[in-house]
Amino acid sequence: MPAAFLPPDWQRALRAQRGRAVSTLLGLVWGTFGIVAMLAFGTGLREKLERESDALGRGIVIAFPQRTSISYRGYPAGRPVPLRLEDVRALPAQVPGLEAASPEFIRWESVAVGDRLLRTNVSGVDPSFGLLRSMPPQPGGRFLNRPDLDGARRVAFLGERICQALFDTQDAVGRAFTLNGAPFLVVGVQRPKKQMGDYGGLDDMRVTIPASSFQQVFGDRLLEDFVFRARDGADTAQVISAVYAALGPRAGFDPRDRQALNIWDTTEGQKIRTYAFLAMDLLLGSAGAFTLLVGAIGLGNLMFVLVQQRRREIGIQMAVGARPSWILREYLAQALVLVLAGGALGFLLAWGVTEAVAASPLVESVGRPRVSLPIGALTVLLLAGAGTAAGYFPARRAARLDPVEALAS
Amino acid sequence: MKMIQMEGVSKDYQVGGAAVHALSEVGLAIGAGESVALLGPSGSGKSTLMHLIGCLDTPSRGRYRFEGREVGRLDVNALAALRCATFGFVFQRFHLMPRATAWENVAMPMRFAGVAPAERLRRAAALLERVGLADRAEHRPSELSGGQQQRVAIARALANQPRVILADEPTGNLDSVSGAEVVALLGELHGEGRTIVTVTHDEAIAARAQRVIRLLDGRVVADDSG
Ligand SMILES: Nc1ncnc2c1ncn2[C@@H]1O[C@H](COP(=O)(O)OP(=O)(O)OP(=O)(O)O)[C@@H](O)[C@H]1O
Ligand SMILES: [Mg+2]
Numbered sequence: 001m002p003a004a005f006l007p008p009d010w011q012r013a014l015r016a017q018r019g020r021a022v023s024t025l026l027g028l029v030w031g032t033f034g035i036v037a038m039l040a041f042g043t044g045l046r047e048k049l050e051r052e053s054d055a056l057g058r059g060i061v062i063a064f065p066q067r068t069s070i071s072y073r074g075y076p077a078g079r080p081v082p083l084r085l086e087d088v089r090a091l092p093a094q095v096p097g098l099e100a101a102s103p104e105f106i107r108w109e110s111v112a113v114g115d116r117l118l119r120t121n122v123s124g125v126d127p128s129f130g131l132l133r134s135m136p137p138q139p140g141g142r143f144l145n146r147p148d149l150d151g152a153r154r155v156a157f158l159g160e161r162i163c164q165a166l167f168d169t170q171d172a173v174g175r176a177f178t179l180n181g182a183p184f185l186v187v188g189v190q191r192p193k194k195q196m197g198d199y200g201g202l203d204d205m206r207v208t209i210p211a212s213s214f215q216q217v218f219g220d221r222l223l224e225d226f227v228f229r230a231r232d233g234a235d236t237a238q239v240i241s242a243v244y245a246a247l248g249p250r251a252g253f254d255p256r257d258r259q260a261l262n263i264w265d266t267t268e269g270q271k272i273r274t275y276a277f278l279a280m281d282l283l284l285g286s287a288g289a290f291t292l293l294v295g296a297i298g299l300g301n302l303m304f305v306l307v308q309q310r311r312r313e314i315g316i317q318m319a320v321g322a323r324p325s326w327i328l329r330e331y332l333a334q335a336l337v338l339v340l341a342g343g344a345l346g347f348l349l350a351w352g353v354t355e356a357v358a359a360s361p362l363v364e365s366v367g368r369p370r371v372s373l374p375i376g377a378l379t380v381l382l383l384a385g386a387g388t389a390a391g392y393f394p395a396r397r398a399a400r401l402d403p404v405e406a407l408a409s
Numbered sequence: 410m411k412m413i414q415m416e417g418v419s420k421d422y423q424v425g426g427a428a429v430h431a432l433s434e435v436g437l438a439i440g441a442g443e444s445v446a447l448l449g450p451s452g453s454g455k456s457t458l459m460h461l462i463g464c465l466d467t468p469s470r471g472r473y474r475f476e477g478r479e480v481g482r483l484d485v486n487a488l489a490a491l492r493c494a495t496f497g498f499v500f501q502r503f504h505l506m507p508r509a510t511a512w513e514n515v516a517m518p519m520r521f522a523g524v525a526p527a528e529r530l531r532r533a534a535a536l537l538e539r540v541g542l543a544d545r546a547e548h549r550p551s552e553l554s555g556g557q558q559q560r561v562a563i564a565r566a567l568a569n570q571p572r573v574i575l576a577d578e579p580t581g582n583l584d585s586v587s588g589a590e591v592v593a594l595l596g597e598l599h600g601e602g603r604t605i606v607t608v609t610h611d612e613a614i615a616a617r618a619q620r621v622i623r624l625l626d627g628r629v630v631a632d633d634s635g
Contacts, residue, residue, distance in 0.1 A: 321493020
């Protein structure tokens with residue numbers, strides 16, 4: 001196999017050192033496998049967590065009105081913050097860094113189809129809610145739109161599990177159900193999603209209706225919360241401050257009163273995840289790199305033994321005209337061939353293992369491990385570095401031999 | 410000016426703090442196409458002198474000019490290039506690559522001269538034919554007799570058409586029949602116009618050379634032509 005790339009007399013020399021060569025190769029294979037497999041699993045896990053937390057909404061902020069902690073315009077501290085639809089709808093005009101915002105009413109209500117009765121979370125929202133909170137419809141359906149809102153239509157977007165529970169099918173667009181006694185029409189069913197993190201229940205059990213319809217059916221005035229997202233490139237923390245500044249005077253709280261709103265900034269979780277995974281990559285990567293280092297030391301040792309054993313042959317080569325620079329290159333190249341052979345085997349092994357895991361039920365818990373391009377590039381770089389480092393000194397020693405002395409050995 | 414020109418050449422070795430004078434103040438000139446025997450007792454410096462002539466080593470003191478070029482000024486890579494194109498070595502202990510076949514051994518120097526692989530194979534085959542070993546091309550040195558190994562070594566020395574052949578006791582490890590074959594081959598090479606320098610203990614072999622240089626304790630003590 002890998003030795004086939006070597007000149008014949010090298011193959012014979014390696015065969016004479018079979019034990020050492022095999023253990024060296026194994027070290028390199030194992031080191032490469034370690035780096036590639038561990039980083040691939042890290043990538044898979046990260047992608048899984050990102051997908052699941054994106055299911056709540058990528059980079060969104062959810063704000064829940066609380067009580068004031070600073071007295072404001074004559075009101076004492078401790079007053080509940082009243083937040084209305086208009087307050088949230090006015091935000092985009094006031095906060096330039098805002099991409100979109102949606103108000104949200106929430107109630108725990110009963111929904112019924114025929115004599116089937118269930119209780120679940122019902123949200124009243126604006127059309128932008130669907131995009132903000134990553135609620136894509138299954139084919140054939142849609143999320144709530146502007147005419148729904150403007151006409152206070154009795155239409156609903158269902159989570160896939162509540163849909164199944166009500167209708168025994170996912171194909172429920174056009175079907176009717178009653179909410180608090182009022183008839184509603186299904187316009188869309190959510191595509192199944194795995195969600196990490198929630199407030200007021202998971203989306204797959206949620207019934208989402210226009211905020212206007214919600215007010216008509218339940219008579220609510222005050223919002224449970226609102227959801228918004230900063231524009232690409234805008235700083236979420238600054239947008240949050242601007243939201244305080246815009247809402248404070250309208251809702252009667254001091255813009256400096258951080259207690260007035262309970263803020264859930266999901267971008268912070270993303271940052272923490274990014275750092276946690278960076279730390280994990282560094283840890284796993286350096287563990288693999290260390291294994292590779294041990295492999296490289298083994299390779300250096302093997303090269304020294306080969307050079308030592310081949311002193312006379314190197315002397316002969318020099319006598320018949322081999323330049324020292326040729327000898328150096330030759331031995332360095334052999335070290336690199338060995339390293340790349342070990343690396344290729346380790347890479348294949350890691351690839352096989354990740355594919356096997358990707359095809360197994362383990363995917364559910366650890367994600368789909370993936371050998372990414374940066375991992376591949378990093379590994380090749382590390383291997384080339386290890387090979388050069390391990391090969392250089394023995395090769396230089398070979399190149400510096402005195403031909404007359406080498407011939408005499 | 411002669412092809413090989415040495416003036417006041419000395420070679421010292423440091424052995425455990427003490428200096429060993431392997432060669433002292435050697436002056437020597439050998440012209441192109443000459444056939445020279447280096448004769449002298451063991452330890453007199455014959456091999457050392459041959460290594461210096463062949464640019465395998467450089468003098469500690471003195472000047473060596475080969476075809477007008479000052480050898481002492483050349484770096485290791487330039488010396489290697491000079492050896493590759495100009496000198497062919499034949500050693501007492503044959504010094505073949507043990508793991509390579511006869512033809513691989515013969516082809517090896519051509520690689521360093523940049524000869525294309527197909528041409529190497531062709532030339533190596535022709536050279537083995539010439540030394541009478543065409544049927545042994547795929548044999549390793551361990552599968553050849555001493556005389557055959559030395560003939561492979563001669564074929565290898567000829568790989569890059571060298572102008573000078575340097576033979577260090579080429580018959581030292583051979584029986585008289587094989588030795589005679591090797592001496593005859595070297596004679597042929599001289600007949601083709603190559604410069605031949607043979608190191609030997611053997612007065613009979615020395616007698617076949619045009620010129621005999623006698624060494625003793627690292628000094629040239631006699632230099633007679635014919
Ligand atoms: N590498 C070395 N280190 C130390 N001393 C050396 C070395 N090479 C040669 N000498 C010494 O230099 C002297 C000349 O050695 P050289 O090999 O040239 O002799 P020689 O005439 O070829 O002898 P022989 O007939 O035994 O081959 C000897 O005294 C030897 O011990
Ligand atoms: Mg000698």
